[in-house]
Amino acid sequence: MNKTQEKSAAPAGRRALRMGVFTLAMINVSAIVSLRGLPAESTYGLSSAFYYIFAAAFFLIPVSLVAAELTTGWPEKGGVFRWVGEAFGPRMGFLAIWLQWIESTIWFPTVLTFAAVSIAFMGPNQSWDAALSANSEYVLCLVLLVYWLATFLNFRGMSTSGSITKWGSLLGTVIPAGLLVLMGMIYWGMGNPIDISMQPKDFVPDLSNFNNIVLAASIFLFYAGMEMSAVHVKDVDNPGRNYPLAIGIASVITVLIFVFGTLAIGFIIPQSQINLVQSLLVAYDKLFAYFGLSWLGPVMALCLTFGVLAQVVAWVGGPSKGLLEVGRAGYLPRFMQYTNRNGVQVGILLIQGGVVTLLSIFFVILPTVQTAYQIISQLTIILYLIMYMLMFAAAIYLRYREPETPRTFRIPGGKTLGMWLVGGLGLLGSVLAFIFSFIPPGQIPVGSPVLYVGILVAGCVVFTAIPFIIYAMRRPSWANPAAKAEFEPFGWERKEKS
Numbered sequence: 001m002n003k004t005q006e007k008s009a010a011p012a013g014r015r016a017l018r019m020g021v022f023t024l025a026m027i028n029v030s031a032i033v034s035l036r037g038l039p040a041e042s043t044y045g046l047s048s049a050f051y052y053i054f055a056a057a058f059f060l061i062p063v064s065l066v067a068a069e070l071t072t073g074w075p076e077k078g079g080v081f082r083w084v085g086e087a088f089g090p091r092m093g094f095l096a097i098w099l100q101w102i103e104s105t106i107w108f109p110t111v112l113t114f115a116a117v118s119i120a121f122m123g124p125n126q127s128w129d130a131a132l133s134a135n136s137e138y139v140l141c142l143v144l145l146v147y148w149l150a151t152f153l154n155f156r157g158m159s160t161s162g163s164i165t166k167w168g169s170l171l172g173t174v175i176p177a178g179l180l181v182l183m184g185m186i187y188w189g190m191g192n193p194i195d196i197s198m199q200p201k202d203f204v205p206d207l208s209n210f211n212n213i214v215l216a217a218s219i220f221l222f223y224a225g226m227e228m229s230a231v232h233v234k235d236v237d238n239p240g241r242n243y244p245l246a247i248g249i250a251s252v253i254t255v256l257i258f259v260f261g262t263l264a265i266g267f268i269i270p271q272s273q274i275n276l277v278q279s280l281l282v283a284y285d286k287l288f289a290y291f292g293l294s295w296l297g298p299v300m301a302l303c304l305t306f307g308v309l310a311q312v313v314a315w316v317g318g319p320s321k322g323l324l325e326v327g328r329a330g331y332l333p334r335f336m337q338y339t340n341r342n343g344v345q346v347g348i349l350l351i352q353g354g355v356v357t358l359l360s361i362f363f364v365i366l367p368t369v370q371t372a373y374q375i376i377s378q379l380t381i382i383l384y385l386i387m388y389m390l391m392f393a394a395a396i397y398l399r400y401r402e403p404e405t406p407r408t409f410r411i412p413g414g415k416t417l418g419m420w421l422v423g424g425l426g427l428l429g430s431v432l433a434f435i436f437s438f439i440p441p442g443q444i445p446v447g448s449p450v451l452y453v454g455i456l457v458a459g460c461v462v463f464t465a466i467p468f469i470i471y472a473m474r475r476p477s478w479a480n481p482a483a484k485a486e487f488e489p490f491g492w493e494r495k496e497k498s
Contacts (some may be wrong), residue, residue, distance in 0.1 A: 024236060024246035029253050031226050032060075033176055034311065035261060035304070036111060037377075039279035041219060042266040045196035047205035049259045051219050055429070056255050060223040062426030063388065063410050064247040066395045066464065067227035069419075072239070072408035073398070076488045080227070080391055081326045086490050087394035087401065090472050094331050098467035099387040102318040105352050107380040108312060108465075109143055111359045113373055115308035116142035117281060119301065136372075143360045150312040151353055155344050172307015176284075176300060177257050183287040184264020192290075194267040219431045221381045222258060227391065239409040280304075329487035330479030332470065337480060375452060378437050379459045382468045385434040392427035395419060402491060 041048040057293075070083040078085070078093070080100055085093025116139045120132040132138055188194055236242050265283040268290075273279075281304070285297045324345040328337050338347035362372040397417045398405070411418040438456055440449045 020234075021242050021249065023245045024243070025249040025253065029250050029257075032223055033173060033177060033254055033257055034111075034222070035173065035180070035280060036308070037219075037222055038258070038262045038265055039274055041258075041262045042196075042207065042269070042279065043271050043274050045266055045271065046198055046202040046263070048262045048266075050203055050205060052222075052255050052258050052262075055219040055223055055278070055326060056251050058219050058425050058429030059388075059433075060226060060251055060254070061247060062392070062422045062429070063223070064226045064251075065244065066319050066392060066419075066426060068239070068243055068247075068409045069407050069411055070391070070395055070398075073402075073405050074491075078326055078487070079322050081322075081389065082490075083398075084390045084394045086492065087397040090280060090331075091468070092390060094326065094471050095464065095467045096387050096390045097323055097326050098470075099383050099390075099464070101323045101348075102355075102463050102466075103380050103383040104315050104319045105355050105388070106359060106376060106383065106459075107315070108147055108356045109362070110373055110377045111308055111312060112143040112360075112379065113139055113145050115146050115312075119305055134396065140360055143144075144357060146361075147312065147316075147356050148353060150309060150316050151349055153295060153313055154316045155340060155346065167306075167310070171303050172305070172310055176303055176307065176350075177261060179256065179487070180264050180284065180287075181260040183291060184267055184283075185260060187264075187290060188267055189285060192267075195270045196263070196266040206494070220429070221377070223254070224384050226389075240412075243409050298412060316349065316352070320345050320352060324348055325487070327478075328480040330476070331474060333478055337478075375455055379456055379463075382456060382460050383438045383463055384461075385430045385437070388430045389427060389434070392423045392430065396423045396427070407489065468494050 015342075021027045041051065044051065053328070074086055076082055079097065081090075081093040082095035083093075084096040119142060120138070188198075236246070264281055264287070267281055268286045269279050281297075281301060284300050285294070286478050288294050288296045288300070323332070324337065324339070332348075336351065337345075340346050359376060362376060394417075396419055399416050403415065411422050413419065413421060438453055440452045
């Protein structure tokens with residue numbers, strides 16, 4: 001997932017470069033597709049396809065369309081801070097952008113665990129590789145090493161981090177995803193025995209069983225981040241037609257990659273042997289061995305590691321940059337606003353690194369790497385879903401509060417019907433996923449259920465309370481005069497002054 005955003009001005013006298021439908025679709029695909037979470041969903045077998053389609057309908061498409069309307073209606077600096085602040089005031093806007101930043105901070109140990117596992121699987125012996133990847137001390141060291149490497153690369157500015165992100169996404173996500181899907185489908189098509197049932201009756205799960213839906217809530221995080229690409233809606237001709245079309249294409253491609261990639265893992269690894277942090281690499285090794293390409297195993301592990309590094313480099317600098325823009329307008333202490341000569345938000349990145357380091361220690365304290373991985377993944381989902389609930393609620397409310405505000409893209413369906421349908425689906429899906437995220441999954445050992453839920457509740461309370469405390473403590477001296485002058489007031493503030 002790449003949350004960096006670029007804006008470029010066309011040379012004088014020339015028309016700005018416009019984006020085609022397929023180009024925009026590919027930007028959206030590259031922004032959200034990641035392979036690390038596929039093993040978690042492969043435990044569901046064919047019914048995983050149902051969950052992917054359900055999450056796309058109730059989350060992916062609503063996020064994309066709602067964010068597009070909000071972006072074109074309120075294009076000023078601030079992103080989700082601006083959108084939520086226009087509806088519910090700056091306090092809630094600050095909560096939204098804080099959650100967008102802190103959830104990505106908490107997410108780092110989980111994605112970097114995947115990098116540590118990838119590096120472990122570059123060895124010559126799969127049994128030894130699996131044992132190393134399950135070692136908590138090894139995982140902790142690799143997580144911190146790769147994270148701080150990504151942070152220091154960001155210190156060098158966008159020229160360095162942008163190149164790593166571009167090539168890492170291609171070599172570490174796009175190509176590996178294509179290979180996994182291709183090999184899995186060929187393996188199945190050649191009539192080999194597979195470890196999951198492909199009977200149509202197995203497509204729809206038993207939704208009365210909580211164990212069948214709790215872990216599936218994590219699929220919502222698979223699709224998170226699409227709101228960041230909504231900034232490109234302003235670069236599309238006829239956005240009312242072409243933007244939804246691009247979203248539809250991107251959604252289909254993304255769902256197909258996730259569905260068939262997940263099934264490919266399930267084809268070759270029994271459900272009882274699925275491991276959240278190892279099974280993707282094990283699946284590659286087994287498929288390569290079947291096709292007589294075992295030598296590609298370490299190469300693929302290296303590619304996936306590079307892909308994770310690229311993803312982390314992009315995410316280290318992305319949400320924190322948005323938080324800096326808001327913070328310099330008077331919402332963050334001056335020490336958090338410190339930037340280096342490259343304009344990089346060093347103060348925020350160092351604090352972010354401290355949080356990542358503390359959370360990574362969970363991999364040593366908790367019983368297994370898999371337990372820590374699940375707990376931190378769920379906390380990430382919970383915090384991100386709060387932000388999305390605020391975003392959907394703001395979009396619906398602004399249709400009533402500011403109906404006349406020009407929007408280049410507007411969700412079709414009259415004054416409110418279309419927004420209630422699309423935004424309402426997204427809000428409902430986010431609320432349900434939020435509730436289910438607190439329930440321990442039956443498919444994964446998480447130790448004590450009480451401790452599991454307690455950690456999630458405590459983490460949710462602490463990380464949502466911090467922005468309210470900072471907001472209450474803010475001082476006029478926090479504002480950077482130049483930045484505050486550039487940070488446009490909310491629409492309701494302009495009306496109050498007029």
